[in-house]
Every structure is written in structure tokens, then in C-alpha cells.
Amino acid sequence: MSLKKPVYTAFVAFWACVFTIVLLDSLSGTDSGHPPPQAHSPDTYTLAEVARHDTLDDCWMAIEGKVYDFTDYIERHPTEPSVLEPWCGSEATEGMKTKGYGRNHSQRAWRAMEDYLIGELSEEE
Amino acid sequence: MSAGTAHRLVWLVALLPSLLFLATLAPGDLSSMGSALNTIGRLAGVAGLAMLLMAAILSARIPGVDRPFGGLTRLWRTHHFLGAGSLILLLAHPLLLAFSAGTTSLYAARTMLFPPLSDLASWSGWAALILMMLFLAPSFSFFGHPRFERWKKLHRLAGPAVALALIHGFWLSRGLPQWLNITVWSVFAMVALGAVTWRFVFSRRIGRRGCRVSKVERVANNVVELTLSPEHGKFAHEAGNFVYLAPYDPGLEAGYGEEHPYTLSSSPLEPALRIAIKDLGDASRAIQSIREGAHATIEGPYGRFFPNPRAVTDPELWVAGGIGITPFLARMRLLKQLGKPADACLIFCVQDEARELYGQELRSLASSLSGFRLNFHHFYREGPITREYIEKVCPDMAQRLLHVCGPRPLKDLVVQHARAAGIPVSSIHSEEFELL
Incomplete structure (x- = not known):
């Protein structure tokens, strides 16, 4: 059985998909050097406001001075939702920096958060 | 197992x-x-x-x-x-x-x-x-x-x-999960590291054996048989094994120090090793003119073409194409030395009479082995080998263990005929050097 055809097909398909994703993203007008438009939000929230969104069905978190709405992300997170639940509605910087055995989340994870940014954390109580 | x-x-x-x-x-x-x-x-x-x-x-x-x-x-x-x-x-x-x-x-x-x-x-x-x-x-x-x-x-x-x-x-x-992640990949990584270390460090120092090219004999205009004498001790092997040979003759036009796989054509009972090399590429072309006395290294032996090379316990059918005759030649030389009978039917596929490598020696060995049948299949006259041809020269082919060594198209064709004749896959042994 020759493996040339399936391997070569996968090789060509891989680059076709990579170029398609890059091309579509470029054509869609999003400048890859900047976060998407929804990331820029002028809204500010207090920690008390964040605390009202403390369930898996409505999960906000404050991380390093910014507020994120992770409600739609919960089910995509690699670990079980129960791991995230305690951090919903609270200051979760520590959670981001101490997953597993005290390891920080990857840079990719930090970048991916930008998609869920909804505002800044107000310094007022 | x-x-x-x-x-x-x-x-x-x-x-x-x-x-x-x-x-x-x-x-x-x-x-x-x-x-x-x-x-x-x-x-x-x-x-x-x-x-x-x-x-x-x-x-x-x-x-x-x-x-x-x-x-x-x-x-x-x-x-x-x-x-x-x-x-x-x-x-x-x-x-x-x-x-x-x-x-x-x-x-x-x-x-x-x-x-x-x-x-x-x-x-x-x-x-x-x-x-x-x-x-x-x-x-x-x-x-x-x-x-x-x-x-x-x-x-x-x-x-x-x-x-x-x-x-x-x-x-x-x-x-x-992290603990499993570390355990699993550490074990895999250590074994892989050990394998790569053997391959690139120890195999060069321990695995390779030095030898001298003690004789160079021209078998045909494009095939040469080298006799290699190990510098230290005997090189244990079996008929059907192959080795990696790296020649170190400064006069070589190509392939100096390059290792290539070649089947041993000598009987394991001989004091020296023999390797028949056909001119198929730059390195094998250059080695046709290697000088006697040159240094070389061999690594091996590898392969298990014949599960039981020292005796023909069940009837066998051997099909060789061109230089693919070498493992069969090694076994015939061995069986003759052992004085064992050999209920085997060898079909040697060549283009024409001029390309019957070792023709004379094969005929002599065949006549000295009890029960052995030798047939030459000439492509120019008979075309690609057919099932009818095999059944004509070896009527009980379906009851035999098949060993086939030669170019890929020949191997594929013979295996196809063997399967059609009812030889089970477990009774088919093939050797090919087309590793890519």
C-alpha cells in the first residue's frame, strides 16, 4: 500500500487551509496586529458589579484591572466548569496565574481572553 | 510471540x-x-x-x-x-x-x-x-x-x-492531566533518546565492525562480489541476512564512508563474508572498482528472510529477480556445506541468458542438493511471470512456503499469483530494499 497519496494530500490540504484562514481574516478587515473591535470597550465596572455575575450561566471575572464576560467561554475551557465556577464574579488574576500546580496560563490563553473583554475595573468600590 | x-x-x-x-x-x-x-x-x-x-x-x-x-x-x-x-x-x-x-x-x-x-x-x-x-x-x-x-x-x-x-x-x-502528561512523555522521550543515542553514537563505536576487502570478483559487467575479512573475530550471521556496508577506499569516485544495505551472499559457515553488489546508483557504481585491501565497516546482521535457514523442513518455493538471487545463493551455499536435502523450487527471473548471475554456480549447487529444482525465467522470451508458468515448473506451489526477493513489480506479481493459488499470507516471505 502506497502512503504517498494520503500523506501528500494531507500536506497540500494543510497549506490550503492555513492560507484560507489567513486570507479570510485579512479580507474580513481585521488587522491581525490589533485585537478585534469588540475588545475596545470604554465601560468600567466596580468589583461589586462583577460580583453579581457569579454563576456559570453568567460568569464575569476581573483580571489585572480588566473585566471579562466568560459566560460563552465556560464550555470551551479545557478543564471542567466546576474549576472555573469559584472564580466567577471575583478578582481572578490569581486563578489565571496558578492553574494546575501553580503554573501560569499560556500566552495564548492570555491573548484569547481579549475576545471576552467587556471593560475596565473601576478603582471605586 | x-x-x-x-x-x-x-x-x-x-x-x-x-x-x-x-x-x-x-x-x-x-x-x-x-x-x-x-x-x-x-x-x-x-x-x-x-x-x-x-x-x-x-x-x-x-x-x-x-x-x-x-x-x-x-x-x-x-x-x-x-x-x-x-x-x-x-x-x-x-x-x-x-x-x-x-x-x-x-x-x-x-x-x-x-x-x-x-x-x-x-x-x-x-x-x-x-x-x-x-x-x-x-x-x-x-x-x-x-x-x-x-x-x-x-x-x-x-x-x-x-x-x-x-x-x-x-x-x-x-x-x-499534568502528572500523566509528565510520566507518559518522559518515558517515551527517554526510550526515544536511548534509541537515537544508540543510532548516532554507540552504533558507530560498538555496532560497526572493521574489515578488509580481501577479494574483488566480477560476476557480471555490472555486478561485483566482494569478499570481506573481519579484522577482529568472526562475524556471526545467517543465510538471508543483510548488513550495512561503508567502504573507506580513498580512490572511490562516490560513496566514500557512506553506508548502504547489501545482502550477504556467503554461507555463514565460510570464514569470510561475501557481498554481491549491482551497479544501481552512484555509490554502488563506484564500489565496482574498489581496490583489494581497502578498509570497510559492516553493521548488522539484520533481517529474517528465512525463519529457519539451516534446513528446508517444509517444501519451499523461491522466486528471485536479478540481484535478488543473493539470499537464495547464500542459503544454497549453506545447505550444500551442511549436506542437507532441500525440497525447494527456485525460479530465477532474468532478462536473458547473459544476465543469469551466478548461473554456473547455481546449476552446480542445485544438482548437489537433493530434491532441489532450478528454473530460469527469461523475460525477453516469456514476458512477465504468470501463475501458469509457476504452476508448470512447480505444480504443488499452493502447498509451499514462498520466499520472493527482487524488484517491487516482480514481488507484487508473484505475491498476487501466490495468493490466487491459495498460499496463505503467513506462508509468504518477501525481501525488498525499496524502503521509501
């Missing part, structure tokens, strides 16, 4: 991390299209990395280790399949993760594929994948059939590729 079971065991070990991944899946891992794509993407990464490491482990080429697996060529076939599976899975891995991120936004998909340069974990994965494409491209003839030495040199990129893939896996470690 049969060779088939040994190969199934290799696949089971290669698939073990994937099974552990599936066993430790959380309920949320498949709850939406995005998370399912992410999960399958991570699974592809785990399975691809395990298969890559297992392929690296199988490349160690430690003499003797290949025998339980039915010989080195068969072991390489599994290595080749593992490499193919690994590349396909590791190509799918970043794409599936990008598709998963695409359920959030196209921007997220793109940054998943092309993160900032500071994201070294992701870029080490990219570097490993690019290296894999480079060193596997010739193995799967992406851009035509490569030269052997070029393929070998490119294949050395497998070492850095495996190291980078492991760094990527350890760093991101999202495939398995």
Missing part, C-alpha cells in the same frame, strides 16, 4: 497516550462544536506525538532486535506507517485548534495559527512541524524520488523535530 503480534504491540504502545487522553476526557470537552474541535485537535496532537516518538524508537536499528518483528525491512514498514500517521495527525492538530478558535472569531483562528513571536511554546510546535515536512517529504516522494544519501541526510532532521515536538508538548501540556 509472532511477528504480527510484536507489530500489534508496537501500535498499541503508540496509541496508549491517545487511549489515556480519551479516558481522562471531561464532560464539557465535547459539549459544543468549538470544544469538540478543540478536543479532537488536542487528541490529534497527542496521537501524532506518540506515533512520532514510536517511529523514532523503531529507527534504532540495534542488530538482533529486528528478528522478533520479522526482520528490519518489516520493522521499517511499521516505522514508515507510524511516520505517515504522525505527519497527518500533526498537520491536523493546529488546523483543528484553529477551527475551534474560529467558532469565536476569524481573528482568534488566525492568532491560534500564528501567535506573536514571544509565544515560544507554539513556535516550537511550528518548527517541529516544518522540520517534519522537510525530512518526510522525500520519504513520501513529495517532489520525486530522492537519492538515498540525500534522503538519509534530510532524515537526520528527525532528531531536532522530535526534541522540538517534545518541548511543545511539555510546555503546553493540555493533552493529558
Whole structure:
């Protein structure tokens, strides 16, 4: 059985998909050097406001001075939702920096958060 | 343990991390299209990395280790399949993760594929994948059939590729729970490191045996038989084995110090080794004019073409094509020395009478072996070998063990005839040096 055809097909398909994703993203007008438009939000929230969104069905978190709405992300997170639940509605910087055995989340994870940014954390109580 | 079971065991070990991944899946891992794509993407990464490491482990080429697996060529076939599976899975891995991120936004998909340069974990994965494409491209003839030495040199990129893939896996470690992740990949990495260390360090110092070219005999205008005398002790081997030969004759036009696989044509009872080499490429062409007294190294022996080379216990059918006669010649020489009967039917396929390599010696050996039948099949007169021809010269072919060695088209044709005649797959043994 020759493996040339399936391997070569996968090789060509891989680059076709990579170029398609890059091309579509470029054509869609999003400048890859900047976060998407929804990331820029002028809204500010207090920690008390964040605390009202403390369930898996409505999960906000404050991380390093910014507020994120992770409600739609919960089910995509690699670990079980129960791991995230305690951090919903609270200051979760520590959670981001101490997953597993005290390891920080990857840079990719930090970048991916930008998609869920909804505002800044107000310094007022 | 049969060779088939040994190969199934290799696949089971290669698939073990994937099974552990599936066993430790959380309920949320498949709850939406995005998370399912992410999960399958991570699974592809785990399975691809395990298969890559297992392929690296199988490349160690430690003499003797290949025998339980039915010989080195068969072991390489599994290595080749593992490499193919690994590349396909590791190509799918970043794409599936990008598709998963695409359920959030196209921007997220793109940054998943092309993160900032500071994201070294992701870029080490990219570097490993690019290296894999480079060193596997010739193995799967992406851009035509490569030269052997070029393929070998490119294949050395497998070492850095495996190291980078492991760094990527350890760093991101999202495939398995952390303790399992560290345990599984550490074990795989250590065995792979041991295999690669043997291959590139110890095999050169311990595995290779020095010898002198004590005689050079021209068998045909494009075939030469070298007699090699080991410098230290005897080189134990069996009929049907092959070795890697590296000649060190400064006068060679090509192939100085390059190792190439050749079948031993001598009986293991002879004091020296004999290797018949046909002019098939630059190195084998140059070695036709190697001088007597030149230094060379041999590594091996490898292969298990004949499971029981020292006796013909069940009737056998041997089909050789061209230079593929060498393992049969070695066995006939051995059986004659042992004075054993040989209920074997040899069909030697050649273009014409002028290309009957060792014709005279084969006739002499055949007449001295009780029960042996020798037939020459001439392509120019009879065309491609047919089942009718085989049945004519060997009427009970269906009851015989088949050994076939020669060019791929001949091997495929003979195996096809054998299967049609009812010879079970387990009774068919073939040797091929087309490893790509």
C-alpha cells in the first residue's frame, strides 16, 4: 500500500487551509496586529458589579484591572466548569496565574481572553 | 510471540497516550462544536506525538532486535506507517485548534495559527512541524524520488523535530492531566533518546565492525562480489541476512564512508563474508572498482528472510529477480556445506541468458542438493511471470512456503499469483530494499 497519496494530500490540504484562514481574516478587515473591535470597550465596572455575575450561566471575572464576560467561554475551557465556577464574579488574576500546580496560563490563553473583554475595573468600590 | 503480534504491540504502545487522553476526557470537552474541535485537535496532537516518538524508537536499528518483528525491512514498514500517521495527525492538530478558535472569531483562528513571536511554546510546535515536512517529504516522494544519501541526510532532521515536538508538548501540556502528561512523555522521550543515542553514537563505536576487502570478483559487467575479512573475530550471521556496508577506499569516485544495505551472499559457515553488489546508483557504481585491501565497516546482521535457514523442513518455493538471487545463493551455499536435502523450487527471473548471475554456480549447487529444482525465467522470451508458468515448473506451489526477493513489480506479481493459488499470507516471505 502506497502512503504517498494520503500523506501528500494531507500536506497540500494543510497549506490550503492555513492560507484560507489567513486570507479570510485579512479580507474580513481585521488587522491581525490589533485585537478585534469588540475588545475596545470604554465601560468600567466596580468589583461589586462583577460580583453579581457569579454563576456559570453568567460568569464575569476581573483580571489585572480588566473585566471579562466568560459566560460563552465556560464550555470551551479545557478543564471542567466546576474549576472555573469559584472564580466567577471575583478578582481572578490569581486563578489565571496558578492553574494546575501553580503554573501560569499560556500566552495564548492570555491573548484569547481579549475576545471576552467587556471593560475596565473601576478603582471605586 | 509472532511477528504480527510484536507489530500489534508496537501500535498499541503508540496509541496508549491517545487511549489515556480519551479516558481522562471531561464532560464539557465535547459539549459544543468549538470544544469538540478543540478536543479532537488536542487528541490529534497527542496521537501524532506518540506515533512520532514510536517511529523514532523503531529507527534504532540495534542488530538482533529486528528478528522478533520479522526482520528490519518489516520493522521499517511499521516505522514508515507510524511516520505517515504522525505527519497527518500533526498537520491536523493546529488546523483543528484553529477551527475551534474560529467558532469565536476569524481573528482568534488566525492568532491560534500564528501567535506573536514571544509565544515560544507554539513556535516550537511550528518548527517541529516544518522540520517534519522537510525530512518526510522525500520519504513520501513529495517532489520525486530522492537519492538515498540525500534522503538519509534530510532524515537526520528527525532528531531536532522530535526534541522540538517534545518541548511543545511539555510546555503546553493540555493533552493529558499534568502528572500523566509528565510520566507518559518522559518515558517515551527517554526510550526515544536511548534509541537515537544508540543510532548516532554507540552504533558507530560498538555496532560497526572493521574489515578488509580481501577479494574483488566480477560476476557480471555490472555486478561485483566482494569478499570481506573481519579484522577482529568472526562475524556471526545467517543465510538471508543483510548488513550495512561503508567502504573507506580513498580512490572511490562516490560513496566514500557512506553506508548502504547489501545482502550477504556467503554461507555463514565460510570464514569470510561475501557481498554481491549491482551497479544501481552512484555509490554502488563506484564500489565496482574498489581496490583489494581497502578498509570497510559492516553493521548488522539484520533481517529474517528465512525463519529457519539451516534446513528446508517444509517444501519451499523461491522466486528471485536479478540481484535478488543473493539470499537464495547464500542459503544454497549453506545447505550444500551442511549436506542437507532441500525440497525447494527456485525460479530465477532474468532478462536473458547473459544476465543469469551466478548461473554456473547455481546449476552446480542445485544438482548437489537433493530434491532441489532450478528454473530460469527469461523475460525477453516469456514476458512477465504468470501463475501458469509457476504452476508448470512447480505444480504443488499452493502447498509451499514462498520466499520472493527482487524488484517491487516482480514481488507484487508473484505475491498476487501466490495468493490466487491459495498460499496463505503467513506462508509468504518477501525481501525488498525499496524502503521509501
